[in-house]
Amino acid sequence: MDPETQLSELKWIINKYSDLVSVYGLLHWDLETVMPAGGSAGRGHQIATITHIAHETLASDQVGHLLEQLQPYAGQLDPDSDDARFIQVIDRLYRKKSRVPANLMAEIAKAASDAHHVWVQARETADFGRFEATLENILSLKRQYAEHFQPYDHIYDPLLDDYEPGLLTADVQAIFSTLRPHQVELLRAISDRQQVDDSFLHQHYDEKDQWKFGVEVITAYGFDWNHGRQDKSAHPFTQDINLGDVRITTRVLEDYLPSAFFSTAHESGHGIYCQGIDPSLDRTPLSRGASLGIHESQSRMYENVIGRSRSFWSHYYPRLQKIFPTQLGNVSLDAFYKAINKVEPSLIRVEADEATYNMHIMLRLELEIALVEGSLQVKDLPEAWNAHMQEYLGLTPPDDALGVLQDVHWSHGNFGYFSTYALGNLISAQLWERMLEDIPEAGAQIEVGDFKAITAWMREKVHRHGAKYKPQELVQRITGSKIDQEPYLRYLTNKYTEIYQF
Amino acid sequence: MDPETQLSELKWIINKYSDLVSVYGLLHWDLETVMPAGGSAGRGHQIATITHIAHETLASDQVGHLLEQLQPYAGQLDPDSDDARFIQVIDRLYRKKSRVPANLMAEIAKAASDAHHVWVQARETADFGRFEATLENILSLKRQYAEHFQPYDHIYDPLLDDYEPGLLTADVQAIFSTLRPHQVELLRAISDRQQVDDSFLHQHYDEKDQWKFGVEVITAYGFDWNHGRQDKSAHPFTQDINLGDVRITTRVLEDYLPSAFFSTAHESGHGIYCQGIDPSLDRTPLSRGASLGIHESQSRMYENVIGRSRSFWSHYYPRLQKIFPTQLGNVSLDAFYKAINKVEPSLIRVEADEATYNMHIMLRLELEIALVEGSLQVKDLPEAWNAHMQEYLGLTPPDDALGVLQDVHWSHGNFGYFSTYALGNLISAQLWERMLEDIPEAGAQIEVGDFKAITAWMREKVHRHGAKYKPQELVQRITGSKIDQEPYLRYLTNKYTEIYQF
Helix, strand or coil, X not given: CCHHHHHHXXXXXXXXXXXXXXXXXXXHHHXXXXXXXXXXXXXXXXHHHHHHHHHHXXXXXXXXXXXXXXXXXXXXXXXXXXXXXXHHHHHHHHHHXXXXXXXXXXXXXXXXXXXXXXXXXXXXXXXXXXXXXXXXXXXXXXXXXXXXXXXXXXXXXXHHHCCCCCCXXXXXXXXXXXXXXXXXXXXXXXXXXXXXXXXXXXXXXXXXXXXXXXXXXXXXXXXXXXXXXXXXXXXXXXEEEECCEEEEEECCCCCCHHHHHHHHHHHHHHHHXXXXXXXXXXXXXXXXXXXXXXXXXXXXXXXXXXXXXXXXXXXXXXXXXXXXXXHHCCCCXXXXXXXXXXXXXXXXXXXXXXXHHHXXXXXXXXXXXXXXXXXXXXHHHHHHHHHHHHHHHCCCCCCHHHCCCCCCCHHXXXXXXXXXXXXXXXXXXXHHHHHHHHCCCHHHHHHCCCCHHHHHHHHHHCHHHCCCCCHHXXXXXXXXXXXXXXXXXXXXXXXXXXXXXX | CCHHHHHHHHHHHHHHHHHHXXXXXXXXXXXXXXXXXXXXXXXXHHHHHHHHHHHHHHCCHHHHHHHHHHHHHHHHCCCCCHHHHHHHHHHHHHHHHHHCCHHHHHHHHHHHHHXXXXXXXXXXXXXXXXXXXXXXXXXXXXXXXXXXXXXXXXXCHHHHHCCCCCCXXXXXXXXXXXHHHHHHHHHHHHHCCCCCCCHHHCCCCCHHHHHHHHHHHHHHHCCCHHHEEEEECCCCCEEEEECCEEEEEECCCCCCHHHHHHHHHHHXXXXXXXXXCCHHHCCCHHHCCXXXXXXXXXXXHHHHHHCCCHHHHHHHHHHHHHHCHHHHCCCCHHHHHHHCCCCCCCCCHHHCCHHHHHHHHXXXXXXXXXXXXXXXXXXXXXXXXXXXXXXXHCCCCCCCCCCCCCCCHHHHCCCCCCHHHHHHHHHHHHHHHHHHHHCXXXXXXXXXXXXXXXXXXXXXHCHHHCCCCCXXXXXXXXXXXXXXXXXXXXXXXXXXXHHHCC
């Protein structure tokens, strides 16, 4: 076989694999949005079957053989060409998948599936003890998983690499150790100032009206309804079935206005990213985002950098006041802007504001690295959690439900996931600064509700490439430097010195 | 390997196969209800991939080998046991699937997929000539398909068998040749009488109110919302994802009351059937209905035998009048009952009443048998269609769109499908007569809106068995005779002599 034939054979298999990933996505979306309760046992089987077949398809000897044969050919291609990147990405995926025995993968999947229920119960009763043995088991399995990737600099590297390809533990530690003291300092400065009033956000806001307003904004952002839809779910998420079918969800609280709007804006960022990936990458793993961190950079940008900016609300606030005249008619733009940007250390990550959010992440990252490398025992985790909370945010959780048991991630075995949230914040500010060099009038455009140039810039620089480049490489190509905390610190400082006047 | 191990290995493969069938069902449901337009290209690929893997899974050498080894063991089992029936059903499926070359199956799937578009255009322009070559191609492929099942009594047998396992062309011809003259005679008698007035059905009826009324009725029928849901789609259908997740759809016309209600009642019959299948058959092909005809017997029963009965409306009409006081306040129960049972020969099958419906089916059956056996040429089809319409219903279509081009089935290559609609009508009346022997008070129960005993009887006799028995065998077990036209003729005659007083 000549290399072209080998490549088209590899693509044929990978297209099939990608179809299965799409199907998995639909099974998951359906489960979270519309599936009747009675479907859950069956859905578990369907997901297991598709996962199993997808694994077999990708980690097959045939794929390994084709990849081996294609290496010399790949070496002759333009390294930035779709084909060269395709071979590189598939090779990486294949090596990851085929390195770990299928039965360990199955054991992890099973343990995570069983653990969910235990975690839910432990959280409901605020009793970490009920979850301890289960977490120990998952941690031990994930350690075994990581050990299959020896040699490595750090045992946490292979876990992080599942979410941020190419990023090392040392990289994120370096970033966060620079970031932390500055964020602590910022919080201290804010806490000395008079707190803003956000009581008017806690009134009755009609669900339908909230929904319509969100739709209006994300349509202006560039979310394409011919290639997507929005539904309700308990926890907001984005599911890209394929490039032409990108689904976002939100939840609406009728007694707290920000919840639905900002989760809609957040998920629309994920959705616009997916919709903007080059169609030539469809039906390959390159048609997904570059990493969770890059994905989060887009969602946090549309949610926060744009959606919580004064420019944005100078355009949209009169519109919002028209929809909710009783609730907001007497609230000034300035008061509203400050309220949606109120900073207040709190116990729960998902409710955290922009200034405290990264603190929650850094705490988790330190603890999970310590767990994985064995310097922290599972039994000592609640105490370590509470000590970190006190140190970072000045709070002590009254119980484990509001502390160490709050997140679902560890019960799913997702060690390595948390840092992507904070990285997304950093990258969003980096991209934004770079974008402003090309579009200095972006702020003025936002003030008239025009996001076309901004979204087009993101599409050109970020979205269309899909997963062709690893996250560090992509950020470097666009901004000229690697992932860097400075732009985000500048962004936070500028924003909050103005709001809290220090 | 001992037979028990072989059997559990076979079940493991078949469970996987059934999961893929469930996934296919979800892909189809999603496509028809919620998928954004941009998803269609990707969805085609996903469906093709799942179909391909499902075929490979079932028609594998491993399955063939296990089945062969299991034959002596199966011979020793109670022939009605789940395991004996499981082996029998899988053996039948395997033989059907493995007998036809995979590339012919792919060619048929491709031809049908391409044909859909051509058929839509031909129908839009009412020009059969545009569809002729395409239909010839599909017909030729389906003939090739059938020929792989030689020897047979009739080349149409293998096609019919895909929808009605075990039923022969000669069987349906015998049934329909007895049925036809009686139905013609009944129509003649009705046409001599004064026509009933149904003008009040063509008023504005609010969509939400229609929807709520339908939900109220099918909940009383026994449709289980924990194991199902209802959505809107262009064409109503039922999709059983698995036994715990059975989805029905309907369409609502605001200017014609019967459409939504009777399609809801119809699909609920399919849905209640699926929900009533024994959970021990889940994740096997036995967890689907026995055949399309048996399925249709349940949908037509809840739609017509119950849903268009005087007993039913004596309970529900006051309720409906309360919902639509302006439209129905001055219409008597008798006038309403007659209106929803109005008989009028018409050109379009899907709009036909109970007395004319089977005529539409018999016409199609005769024509498609003639096409498949080669006694009718595709080019002569429109003329033959119009001649039959004139003979059976006294009407001549003004163009091919309202005639030979009205149904999608042939463009999909679904030769053999149509008769199942008429068989369903016949079986519904057979089961009903038998049920009345056990529950003589069924009519009185319907008059108070109580369907529990009726649905429980159907569950016990029909639903729970799934596809354990072939349709003829199932009907014989329940009623003591094979599929028979007499009960249905009695049902029609009783009903219409009362309405049209002849």
